[in-house]
Amino acid sequence: MLLNEARLxxxxxxxxxxxxxxTSPENVLYLGxxxxxxxxxxxxxxxxxxRLRQGYRAPIIVTNSALLDLVADQEIGGDxxxxxxxxxxxxxxxxLSPADARQVELFTTQAxxxxxxxxxxxxxxxGVAAGRIGIDEIGITPxxxxxxxxxxxxxxxxxxxxxxxxxxxIKTPEEIARLRRAASISEQAIDAALAAARLDMTxxxxxxxxxxxxTELDGVPVTGCIGFGERSAMSNVQPSTHRLQRGDVIRFxxxxxxxxxxxxxxxxxxxxxxxxxxxxxHDALYKGVQxxxxxxxxxxxxxxxxxxxxxxxxxxxxxxxxxxxVGHGIGIEGYDPPNIAGNSSDVFEENMVVCVETPYYExxxxxxxxxxxxxxxRNGAESLMARDxxxxxLG
Amino acid sequence: MLLNEARLxxxxxxxxxxxxxxTSPENVLYLGxxxxxxxxxxxxxxxxxxRLRQGYRAPIIVTNSALLDLVADQEIGGDxxxxxxxxxxxxxxxxLSPADARQVELFTTQAxxxxxxxxxxxxxxxGVAAGRIGIDEIGITPxxxxxxxxxxxxxxxxxxxxxxxxxxxIKTPEEIARLRRAASISEQAIDAALAAARLDMTxxxxxxxxxxxxTELDGVPVTGCIGFGERSAMSNVQPSTHRLQRGDVIRFxxxxxxxxxxxxxxxxxxxxxxxxxxxxxHDALYKGVQxxxxxxxxxxxxxxxxxxxxxxxxxxxxxxxxxxxVGHGIGIEGYDPPNIAGNSSDVFEENMVVCVETPYYExxxxxxxxxxxxxxxRNGAESLMARDxxxxxLG
Numbered sequence: 001m002l003l004n005e006a007r008l009x010x011x012x013x014x015x016x017x018x019x020x021x022x023t024s025p026e027n028v029l030y031l032g033x034x035x036x037x038x039x040x041x042x043x044x045x046x047x048x049x050x051r052l053r054q055g056y057r058a059p060i061i062v063t064n065s066a067l068l069d070l071v072a073d074q075e076i077g078g079d080x081x082x083x084x085x086x087x088x089x090x091x092x093x094x095x096l097s098p099a100d101a102r103q104v105e106l107f108t109t110q111a112x113x114x115x116x117x118x119x120x121x122x123x124x125x126x127g128v129a130a131g132r133i134g135i136d137e138i139g140i141t142p143x144x145x146x147x148x149x150x151x152x153x154x155x156x157x158x159x160x161x162x163x164x165x166x167x168x169x170i171k172t173p174e175e176i177a178r179l180r181r182a183a184s185i186s187e188q189a190i191d192a193a194l195a196a197a198r199l200d201m202t203x204x205x206x207x208x209x210x211x212x213x214x215t216e217l218d219g220v221p222v223t224g225c226i227g228f229g230e231r232s233a234m235s236n237v238q239p240s241t242h243r244l245q246r247g248d249v250i251r252f253x254x255x256x257x258x259x260x261x262x263x264x265x266x267x268x269x270x271x272x273x274x275x276x277x278x279x280x281x282h283d284a285l286y287k288g289v290q291x292x293x294x295x296x297x298x299x300x301x302x303x304x305x306x307x308x309x310x311x312x313x314x315x316x317x318x319x320x321x322x323x324x325x326v327g328h329g330i331g332i333e334g335y336d337p338p339n340i341a342g343n344s345s346d347v348f349e350e351n352m353v354v355c356v357e358t359p360y361y362e363x364x365x366x367x368x369x370x371x372x373x374x375x376x377x378r379n380g381a382e383s384l385m386a387r388d389x390x391x392x393x394l395g
Numbered sequence: 396m397l398l399n400e401a402r403l404x405x406x407x408x409x410x411x412x413x414x415x416x417x418t419s420p421e422n423v424l425y426l427g428x429x430x431x432x433x434x435x436x437x438x439x440x441x442x443x444x445x446r447l448r449q450g451y452r453a454p455i456i457v458t459n460s461a462l463l464d465l466v467a468d469q470e471i472g473g474d475x476x477x478x479x480x481x482x483x484x485x486x487x488x489x490x491l492s493p494a495d496a497r498q499v500e501l502f503t504t505q506a507x508x509x510x511x512x513x514x515x516x517x518x519x520x521x522g523v524a525a526g527r528i529g530i531d532e533i534g535i536t537p538x539x540x541x542x543x544x545x546x547x548x549x550x551x552x553x554x555x556x557x558x559x560x561x562x563x564x565i566k567t568p569e570e571i572a573r574l575r576r577a578a579s580i581s582e583q584a585i586d587a588a589l590a591a592a593r594l595d596m597t598x599x600x601x602x603x604x605x606x607x608x609x610t611e612l613d614g615v616p617v618t619g620c621i622g623f624g625e626r627s628a629m630s631n632v633q634p635s636t637h638r639l640q641r642g643d644v645i646r647f648x649x650x651x652x653x654x655x656x657x658x659x660x661x662x663x664x665x666x667x668x669x670x671x672x673x674x675x676x677h678d679a680l681y682k683g684v685q686x687x688x689x690x691x692x693x694x695x696x697x698x699x700x701x702x703x704x705x706x707x708x709x710x711x712x713x714x715x716x717x718x719x720x721v722g723h724g725i726g727i728e729g730y731d732p733p734n735i736a737g738n739s740s741d742v743f744e745e746n747m748v749v750c751v752e753t754p755y756y757e758x759x760x761x762x763x764x765x766x767x768x769x770x771x772x773r774n775g776a777e778s779l780m781a782r783d784x785x786x787x788x789l790g
Contacts, residue, residue: 037618041729073629073633086719088757091760095759104758137537143554204613215609215610216607220616221616230492230495231492234465234467240468333437333438361482364489
């Protein structure tokens with residue numbers, strides 16, 4: 001299961017929530033296990049996943065009838081409420097597969113006219129219509145939110161996007177396995193791109209190799225900041241027709257999705273002999289991230305990690321180094337808590353997965369960066385990377 | 396330019412709007428030409444693009460300081476308002492590129508504490524603080540919307556997501572060029588996947604070929620419904636380890652982004668000799684889409700196209716054929732207006748780009764579908780496809 005059920009129960013109890021409703025694609029997937037395609041590829045389509053604090057323990061799913069095939073194929077259990085018309089025919093002579101039989105069964109249920117009517121019926125049937133209801137405010141349209149409030153005048157609604165982020169911060173074993181694989185895919189795709197590097201190659205040509213390798217490994221491309229030379233100093237550099245020259249930095253700040261879980265890693269290479277400043281600065285940034293492995297464990301204050309990483313980079317070679325954060329959690333979302341910043345009041349906990357990063361952008365010179373995905377273990381930290389972030393020198 | 400400026404002016408005038416604010420990634424890109432990466436890959440980060448009806452004609456952009464490199468690199472003109480802290484160093488000895496010099500200049504502007512403060516300052520400076528303001532309600536968080544309303548008590552806010560969809564329905568030449576390329580990429584990726592088809596191949600293996608070819612052609616994978624045999628009857632079928640057998644239908648309902656513009660096309664193949672029912676049904680669906688080419692032109696009622704397509708499929712071989720729509724517009728979004736449904740009151744106009752589709756799902760049998768991307772021209776319709784939707788028989 002993706003959901004950290006014990007942590008959800010705990011945080012719902014603290015906030016005295018009777019129910020919590022996921023509305024953004026990430027939270028519908030997290031709470032319900034349900035990947036509702038249309039909300040991932042368009043703006044507006046509504047799907048919800050509800051969890052109750054007491055009583056019914058399975059998820060309650062609200063979905064368009066056009067997506068019932070995914071409910072069946074993904075073997076989503078629980079209380080499924082569908083809305084809108086959708087036509088699927090059945091070959092009455094055929095022996096149906098279990099998924100098709102389940103889909104037929106789902107089509108025998110009542111179709112509500114709208115997502116909110118389906119949701120309201122579920123909340124009423126499960127006895128929380130007058131309860132305290134957490135709602136992820138990011139995925140529900142304002143129109144639907146108004147309808148929901150009007151339909152349940154006795155309910156109290158509490159915005160809960162941040163609460164769900166907090167739940168998601170501590171990963172379950174299934175989530176860790178997916179994140180590990182996502183990191184590995186992006187790392188292998190960087191290796192493939194660097195293996196293809198050659199003088200006069202364009203950034204776009206290298207990005208093609210990178211993304212194609214990602215897809216061959218069953219990753220879905222998400223971010224591909226790949227820049228050469230001075231362009232690498234643009235923090236979000238998007239591949240262009242700019243061509244690789246000898247002595248250029250090649251910066252990757254890249255990631256994918258693997259079974260809906262994200263990677264976000266960064267590596268630096270140089271074609272040929274790096275300038276002395278590149279070596280020195282990169283070494284400082286590398287040591288900044290390595291410092292995290294020395295001290296990261298449950299109980300460490302997030303702000304302390306921030307301070308130590310910044311201080312290490314300054315001491316090791318970039319005295320003017322300054323950042324608002326040196327990393328963040330990662331999961332279904334690219335940025336889960338904690339945000340590794342100096343003003344954080346969070347503390348690291350076992351089974352957090354975090355990106356620790358030390359980017360440095362100097363216009364006219366280059367962008368350098370190390371970013372590793374790291375699992376917080378019971379007693380320390382474990383890299384999800386196969387290779388460390390040292391500067392790579394291409395022949 | 397992506398924006399259809401004349402149409403925006405016209406629709407703003409009809410609604411008496413003094414300003415319109417794009418908040419979702421698609422509308423920020425459409426109104427401002429600005430691709431603000433963080434809002435495309437995460438939920439919550441705020442970027443806005445504002446257009447005024449009178450006075451200032453360039454876009455007003457509100458963006459996080461961390462994305463100013465993209466403003467510079469994308470050569471975004473207009474009034475740029477930034478918020479939040481971000482550190483970029485500058486090599487004082489270097490001669491900066493034009494993009495880097497522009498970034499340095501942008502960093503000299505005031506950094507507002509929050510996106511709404513940046514937006515409010517712009518609306519005040521441009522004299523519309525007490526105006527009638529259209530706001531795309533999909534991308535702004537409820538918290539930001541509340542702050543905006545509180546900060547501009549004399550303004551009237553009108554939800555304008557649908558108005559912006561209406562503007563986007565009529566494409567500019569640049570948009571048509573991108574859509575043409577997006578369609579071609581997906582068509583070529585289907586060809587590559589079918590060329591790789593072999594007995595016992597899994598759906599996932601075929602999807603790998605499809606998506607890798609998409610990325611090699613500079614497309615970004617978005618949808619990849621690829622199913623074999625009875626699984627093809629699942630409308631949103633996601634590739635699995637199911638293996639291709641002789642006589643199986645292979646259904647593609649797939650698409651990508653090319654320079655942010657979407658494709659959505661569908662093709663059907665059979666490995667070996669198709670059953671007679673597959674041929675007959677697919678031929679009816681194919682003729683349904685071909686009917687669109689016969690009659691589609693500016694002035695045709697959308698509901699009439701719907702009726703004619705449905706009637707053609709019924710007459711040509713599937714008497715029980717039933718659908719809620721037979722297609723939709725396409726652009727930055729997968730579903731732009733018009734929705735080609737029987738209850739539509741829309742009329743086709745020149746430079747609409749629409750997907751016309753005739754899916755048929757029969758559990759226990761197969762899913763069959765033809766979906767073409769079609770440009771409405773001055774006097775008729777032009778296919779954006781290189782090959783038509785006839786059933787393909789693989790040896």
